[in-house]
Amino acid sequence: MVKEIERAGIPVVHMCTVTPISMTVGANRIVPTIAIPHPLGNPALSPEEEKKLRRHLVERALEALTTEVEDQTIFEVK
Amino acid sequence: MSKRVVHYINQFFANIGGEEMAHIEPELREGIVGPGMALNAAWKGEAEIVNTIVCGDSYFAEHEAEAKEKILNWVKEIKPDFFIAGPAFNAGRYGYACANICVAVQELGIPVLTGMYQENPGADYKEKILIVATRDSAAGMRQAAPTMAKLALKIMNGEKLGASCEDGYMNNGIRVNFFEKERGAKRAVDMLINKLNGKPFVTEYPMPSFDRVAPNHAIKDLSKATIALCTSGGIVPKGNPDHIESSSASHYGEYNIAGVDDLTSETFETAHGGYDPIYANEDPDRVLPVDVMRDLEKEGKIGKLHDYYYATVGNGTAVASAKKFAAEYAQKLLAAGVDAVIMTST
Missing domain, CATH: 3.40.50.2300 (Response regulator)
Incomplete structure (x- = not known):
């Protein structure tokens, strides 16, 4: 799906846990996430901490969208 | 003759x-x-x-x-x-x-x-x-x-x-049933041994070949950009009104989130089979981060969170179907003037 969005001319970032699959399907901007059942959350954290984590991940995805890439790129989350 | x-x-x-x-x-x-x-x-x-x-x-x-x-x-x-x-x-x-x-x-x-x-x-x-x-x-x-x-x-x-x-012809997608001389376990072990020894082996389940699309240019000014959320993680309004299948989805859903600040267990859920849905059902923002995107919008970090999101279930869904879904909704996103997309997957 990312590829069809990209093909339509819209930049897209793929947030997913299994980044090798994302590479295989051809996403160009990739942000690794936490876990398969909760990519953008961590139930072990308090709700406040969890939202902070989610915001951190989303901000990384926005950074990816504002970064020019030539090829498939994984934007590791610090 | x-x-x-x-x-x-x-x-x-x-x-x-x-x-x-x-x-x-x-x-x-x-x-x-x-x-x-x-x-x-x-x-x-x-x-x-x-x-x-x-x-x-x-x-x-x-x-x-x-x-x-x-x-x-x-x-x-x-x-x-x-x-x-x-x-x-x-x-x-x-x-x-x-x-x-x-x-x-x-x-x-x-x-x-x-x-x-x-x-x-x-x-x-x-x-x-x-x-x-x-x-x-x-x-x-x-x-x-x-x-x-x-x-x-x-x-x-x-x-x-x-x-x-x-x-010698190219794989034409037609499969024919036949009996193998050796059972699957032996073939798999033989294949593994060949692989470990750097010897040639032929997979019995080749991955589909995927084409590539060059990346689009980056967004210059986030504060003016309309950003849409999409997901293969099956987040749908509670009750799954479009009946998106829990696996091998045959369609996708388009859902309005204008005015929604937070996805909760009362209003949204996941339709996705194949992964433990407890966490996503408890807080669907864990798959589709509407809460954070709304905050970023209010703070002016992004121009706008697009009023609609598009969702399907990625579980066992054919590549051809996924391609068709996204090719279709990408045109809707384009028509709506969306500048960029965040796609989340489980």
């Missing part, structure tokens, strides 16, 4: 000329021209090329309808037992012409065969017509011609085709 074959080639293989002659219109010749010699020799009288059709590659590409009409009329008149085109190796327009004319001739009820390199754009038709896999240059003629001749004869004689790897 030997079978009658019509052969299609381009201006180059007809020895007319290269690129400078690629504009020539289709012409019909008696007998064999160029690479037809090798095919004809391999048939040893069982089949024979009665006519050769020559067409410039650019002419075919630019006047496809006219070229096809002319060629089909000749073929209808000749009524051959078989139609063979190329091989085109990695010549893009030639491969495209070979594949397209084969598709058209096949519709007349005449069996067809062509050959080309697997990355030739014409190879996209491999599920519609039989295409022999060749090398990427004419240096591969020595292997390609006998393989094509043999397969062509097999088809003309009405023999059963072997597997694509045995008969």
Whole structure:
């Protein structure tokens, strides 16, 4: 799906846990996430901490969208 | 009586000329021209090329309808037992012409065969017509011609085709049941041992081949950008109003989130099978981060969170379906002036 969005001319970032699959399907901007059942959350954290984590991940995805890439790129989350 | 074959080639293989002659219109010749010699020799009288059709590659590409009409009329008149085109190796327009004319001739009820390199754009038709896999240059003629001749004869004689790897054609997506000599566990272990020892092995479950799309330019100013969320993680309004299947989804949903600041367990859920849905059902923002995007919008970090999000279930969903869904909703996103997309997957 990312590829069809990209093909339509819209930049897209793929947030997913299994980044090798994302590479295989051809996403160009990739942000690794936490876990398969909760990519953008961590139930072990308090709700406040969890939202902070989610915001951190989303901000990384926005950074990816504002970064020019030539090829498939994984934007590791610090 | 030997079978009658019509052969299609381009201006180059007809020895007319290269690129400078690629504009020539289709012409019909008696007998064999160029690479037809090798095919004809391999048939040893069982089949024979009665006519050769020559067409410039650019002419075919630019006047496809006219070229096809002319060629089909000749073929209808000749009524051959078989139609063979190329091989085109990695010549893009030639491969495209070979594949397209084969598709058209096949519709007349005449069996067809062509050959080309697997990355030739014409190879996209491999599920519609039989295409022999060749090398990427004419240096591969020595292997390609006998393989094509043999397969062509097999088809003309009405023999059963072997597997694509045995008969040299590109995988056409048709699977046939058969009994293996050895059971699966042994084959898997043998394969693993070969792999560990760096020896060659052949997978029994090749991954589908994926094409690539070049990345689009980055967003210059986030504070003015409209950003949409999409997901393969199955987040849907509570009750799954569109009945998106928990696996092998047949459709996607479009949902309005204008004015929604937070996805909660009361209002949204996941339709996705195959992963433990507890966390996503407890707080769907864990899959589709509407809460954070709304905060970022309020703070002016992003221009706008798009009013609609698009969701489907990625679990076991066919690549072809996913491609179709996204190709469709990407047009809606474009029409709505969306500047960028965040796609989340579970």
